[in-house]
Amino acid sequence: MRSLLSLAMxxxxxxxxxxxxxxxxxxxxxxLLLSLERMRTDMRESFSQAVSGTDLIVGARTGPVQxxxxxxxxxxxxxxNISMSSVQALQGHRAVAWVVPVSLGDSHRGFxxxxxxxxxxxHFRYGDRQPLALAQGQPFRGDLDGLxxxxxxxxxxxxxxxxxxxxxxxxxxxxxxxxxEHGDKPFTVAGILARTGTPVDRTVHVSLQxxxxxxxxxxxxxxxxxxxxxxxxxxxxxxxxxxxxxxxVGLKNRAAVFAVQRHVAALADEPLIAVLPGVALDELWxxxxxxxxxxxxxxxxxxxxxxxxxxxxxLAGLSERRRELAVxxxxxxxxxxxxxxxxxEGALVTLAGAVLGCVLTFAFIAAAGPLMxxxxxxxxxxxxxxxxxxxxxxxxxLAGxxASLVPALRAYRLxxxxxxxxxx
Amino acid sequence: xxxALKLLFCAAIxxxxxxxxxxxxxxxxxxxxxxxxxxxxxxPASAAPASGVFRKITWDDLMPKDWDPLxxxxxxxxxxxxxxxxxxxxxxxxxxxxxxxxxxxxxxEGATVRIPGYLVPLEESKAGMTEFLLVPYFGACIHSPPxxxxxIIHVLPKAPAKGLRSMDTVWISGTLRTVRADTSxxxxxxxxxxxxxxxxxxxxx
Numbered sequence: 184m185r186s187l188l189s190l191a192m193x194x195x196x197x198x199x200x201x202x203x204x205x206x207x208x209x210x211x212x213x214x215l216l217l218s219l220e221r222m223r224t225d226m227r228e229s230f231s232q233a234v235s236g237t238d239l240i241v242g243a244r245t246g247p248v249q250x251x252x253x254x255x256x257x258x259x260x261x262x263x264n265i266s267m268s269s270v271q272a273l274q275g276h277r278a279v280a281w282v283v284p285v286s287l288g289d290s291h292r293g294f295x296x297x298x299x300x301x302x303x304x305x306h307f308r309y310g311d312r313q314p315l316a317l318a319q320g321q322p323f324r325g326d327l328d329g330l331x332x333x334x335x336x337x338x339x340x341x342x343x344x345x346x347x348x349x350x351x352x353x354x355x356x357x358x359x360x361x362x363x364e365h366g367d368k369p370f371t372v373a374g375i376l377a378r379t380g381t382p383v384d385r386t387v388h389v390s391l392q393x394x395x396x397x398x399x400x401x402x403x404x405x406x407x408x409x410x411x412x413x414x415x416x417x418x419x420x421x422x423x424x425x426x427x428x429x430x431x432v433g434l435k436n437r438a439a440v441f442a443v444q445r446h447v448a449a450l451a452d453e454p455l456i457a458v459l460p461g462v463a464l465d466e467l468w469x470x471x472x473x474x475x476x477x478x479x480x481x482x483x484x485x486x487x488x489x490x491x492x493x494x495x496x497x498l499a500g501l502s503e504r505r506r507e508l509a510v511x512x513x514x515x516x517x518x519x520x521x522x523x524x525x526x527x528e529g530a531l532v533t534l535a536g537a538v539l540g541c542v543l544t545f546a547f548i549a550a551a552g553p554l555m556x557x558x559x560x561x562x563x564x565x566x567x568x569x570x571x572x573x574x575x576x577x578x579x580x581l582a583g584x585x586a587s588l589v590p591a592l593r594a595y596r597l598x599x600x601x602x603x604x605x606x607x
Numbered sequence: 608x609x610x611a612l613k614l615l616f617c618a619a620i621x622x623x624x625x626x627x628x629x630x631x632x633x634x635x636x637x638x639x640x641x642x643x644x645x646x647x648x649x650x651p652a653s654a655a656p657a658s659g660v661f662r663k664i665t666w667d668d669l670m671p672k673d674w675d676p677l678x679x680x681x682x683x684x685x686x687x688x689x690x691x692x693x694x695x696x697x698x699x700x701x702x703x704x705x706x707x708x709x710x711x712x713x714x715x716e717g718a719t720v721r722i723p724g725y726l727v728p729l730e731e732s733k734a735g736m737t738e739f740l741l742v743p744y745f746g747a748c749i750h751s752p753p754x755x756x757x758x759i760i761h762v763l764p765k766a767p768a769k770g771l772r773s774m775d776t777v778w779i780s781g782t783l784r785t786v787r788a789d790t791s792x793x794x795x796x797x798x799x800x801x802x803x804x805x806x807x808x809x810x811x812x
Contacts, residue, residue, distance in 0.1 A: 231731045238729070311732040436786060437729055438740060438761040438796035441753035442707040449703075461728030461739075465773040 187520060191527040194507075198500060205496050206536045208489035209583065213540020215482040216575045217568070218547050222561075223475055224569055229561040230256070230464060233381040236308035238440050239457040241265070241273060241447055242429035248470070250456060251463040254285060254429040256382050257295040261287065264426040269453045273432065276446060278439040281306045284427040286394050289353050289365070294339045296353050296387045298394035298427070301325040304334070306433055309381045320347045320374030323390050327418045330393055332373035338384035338556065340375045347372055353387070353397060365397040368417065380562045392422040432457070486579055490533070490586045497529055497590040505601070508594060522595040529587015530580075537580050541568070661721035661780040661803075666743040669757050669797060671712045676705055676755065709755035711785040711797060721780035723807050724760070728773050735767030741779060741799075760797040761786075768804040776807035 195202055234255045242250045243263035252258040267284070274282045283306055286298035304315050304322040323332035335345055345351065350369040370389060378384055396417040412420070434440060440459060447457035501508075508521055516524075545565065552563040568576065680698065688695040725745050730738035741760040742753075753759075762779055771777065781801040 228733060232733065235730060235732075311737070312730070436761075436796060437738070438756065438759050438786070438798070439707070440729075440740065441759065442756065445703065445707075445753055459727065459729070461731060462773045464731075465728060468772070 187523055188527055191524050191531060194524070195528050195531055201496055201500070202532055205489070205493045205532055206539060208492055209486075209533055209536025209579070210539035210543055212482070212486040212489040213537050213576065213579055214543040214547060215485055216479075216579065217540060217544040217572055219478055219482050220569070220572050220575055221544065221548060221563060222555075224571070225563050226561050227468065229380065230467075232310045233383075234308075234460050235310060235312050236306070236433060237431045237460055238434045238437055239432040239444060239447070240429055240460060240463075241270075241432055241455055241457045244454045244456045247456065247458040247463040248467045250429065250458050251460055252467070253287065254431070255460065257287065257297075257386070261428050264428055265430070265455060266426050266453055267424055269450065269455060270427060270430045272450070272452075273430065273447065276443060278434050278436060278443050279432060280435045281433045283307065283431045284391065284424070285429055285431065286391055286424065286427045288428070289355055289394065289397075291339070291351060291353050291387045292343060294336075294385050294387055296389060296394075298389055298391045298424075300391060303388070303431075307383075307431070309379050309383065313379075315379070315383065316377040317374045318377040320372070323373050323388070323393075325390060327392070327422075329373070329390060330396055330418060330422070331368060331370045332390070332393075333370040334374040334376060334388040335372055336376050336384040336386045336388075337378035339387055340372075345372055345375070347375065351387075353389075367413065368397045380556075384556075391424040391427065395422045395424050396420075486582070489536075490579075490582055493529060493532060493583065494586050494589050497525065497587060498593065501525075501590055501594060501597075505597065508597065509601070518595045521597075522591045525591040525594045526584070526587050529590065530584045533580055533583025533587070536583070537576055540579075541576070661719050664715075664718075664720045664722050666722070666724070666758055669712055669715060669760075670755075671710050671757075674710055674757075676702070676709065679705070703752070706752075706755040709757040711757050713785065715783050715797070716785045718783050719781070720783055721778055721803075722760070723776060723778050726771055726773060726775050726777055728771070729761075732767055735769035736764065736771050737767050738763055739768075739771075741777070745774060756796050760799050762799050762801050762804070764801045764804050771804075771806075778805050778807055779803065 240251055240254050242254065243261065243265050245262040249259055249262075253261050270282055270284050273279060281302060283299060283303045285303070287295060289296040289298075301322050301324070304317075307315055309315070317334070318337065320334070322334055323329040333351065339345065349372045351372065352369050353365045355365060370393065376383060399412045399417055399420055432443070434443060444457040444459070447455050511521060511524070512518070548563045548565055552565065555561045555563050680702070688698075722741070724741040724743055726736075727740040727742060728736055728738075729740060730736070739762050741762050743758050744754070760779070760783070762781075764779075765781075768777075779799060779801040780803040781799045784798045784800075786796050786798050
């Protein structure tokens with residue numbers, strides 16, 4: 184058996200040119216299957232880790248998924264703002280423990296800017312109820328002294344090389360390239376948050392009043408011509424925000440969540456919606472799940488195609504190797520041995536492809552991970568294969584072994600005489 | 608106004624149910640839900656079985672026997688009110704308040720029970736779901752109207768439950784606790800540190 188295996192290996196090595204192509208195609212199919220599975224699980228995990236301890240997200244009427252995606256993941260846009268008076272009314276509800284208003288829309292070099300209150304740093308939780316921690320500095324002060332202070336997410340600080348005390352300017356709108364700058368009112372970096380692996384890392388945090396101040400001399404969506412309010416003067420104006428994008432709500436007793444949700448939906452003053460983050464996430468997976476299954480089916484098909492390639496290559500090689508196999512038979516190998524030889528060859532090629540695919544997957548995740556983190560806030564883990572990845576991997580190897588039985592059976596049926604006296 | 612009608616309709620169905628189960632102790636009832644209630648009342652909560660043995664209960668058991676959600680609306684002739692009547696709106700609002708402050712059944716404090724229901728996720732860690740709410744009917748709370756507060760159980764599984772999504776049906780087993788009604792705490796409610804969370808199946812385990 185051992186000698187048969189080494190024979191198979193040497194025989195395969197002898198035809199390494201064509202077989203390496205097969206190995207490459209199996210490796211690519213494996214890469215596709217494994218990285219798809221890795222992205223699927225890690226994306227779910229990243230998303231479910233992004234918000235914790237928040238019972239409701241309150242915003243203007245829209246889809247629950249859209250509201251959650253925008254407020255928590257900064258993906259998409261808001262349909263409308265909500266008035267600050269509604270937020271304050273919510274604060275007064277007896278089941279509500281805390282309300283953190285958030286205001287989105289501006290950006291800094293492609294990173295979203297979040298206007299909020301200092302309570303955000305106190306109440307916001309991610310992962311397994313972990314609070315936000317500052318790696319350096321402190322949160323912005325909620326008063327006028329801290330009007331132009333900002334707290335950066337870890338990714339923002341690292342990527343742009345910002346330090347405490349540095350002055351940055353925000354841009355109007357959510358573009359990546361500098362558009363209309365709020366250049367006259369720079370913000371000072373007061374704190375840098377520790378890494379969380381969530382969209383918080385990509386966020387520039389400022390106070391709600393700060394957002395208000397940089398738009399003081401704006402009208403109708405652009406800087407008002409002839410009107411310039413210097414940063415020092417801004418403090419003299421009424422900077423209390425009139426409206427915000429959404430509010431995160433925490434309750435005293437989580438069982439009261441439906442009552443509060445209902446209360447928000449029934450508010451007569453303003454049409455609002457309150458979303459349970461977990462329910463909205465499940466709704467999102469329900470939608471994404473269809474596409475995921477289609478992608479998985481396609482990658483499965485790709486794997487089948489590359490295995491078909493393996494069968495074709497080995498089968499085509501058979502006619503060339505008639506003589507070789509006949510010589511083997513002549514020196515005493517039974518048809519069974521010939522069959523085993525070819526099956527082992529196929530299995531070796533598949534195994535090599537699968538292993539190479541694993542290596543490629545690691546390389547791919549190592550290379551694409553940082554990009555995914557900055558662009559989408561999704562952390563890809565460079566770790567041992569998950570259970571479902573193992574299942575996919577063993578399915579590929581098993582299918583490869585079964586497929587290589589096809590040429591093996593054909594070789595089994597070739598007679599000794601046929602190989603020794605070729606017609607051609 | 609469709610919702611309002613639905614709410615009224617639900618209330619009307621609920622109304623005869625609460626007093627009915629109270630009478631059941633003496634008179635056998637033809638209501639299947641009430642009949643099972645009667646069986647379970649025979650076992651006092653104090654004589655709860657040793658841990659590991661969970662008494663099966665129904666959602667009716669979570670309502671105090673003497674609770675009548677429509678008590679203060681007795682004199683009102685609902686059929687005389689039109690949908691656009693401001694009194695109807697005021698009454699619906701009041702009804703909602705009554706439901707949101709529905710009392711818990713004191714006999715259920717400390718009872719080791721198992722109960723099936725629909726799951727609404729609250730908190731998910733990497734290991735699985737660590738906190739969720741259990742409600743008695745599908746679509747509860749996501750569509751309207753939500754169930755009364757004594758028909759919601761806040762569940763904290765001992766070990767994170769994996770592979771569950773919102774509105775999955777599960778059996779939960781554990782010790783039931785009533786959370787006191789307190790003006791600063793919001794509504795009173797049930798809480799369970801569930802020992803076991805398993806997907807629902809019709810077969811008895």
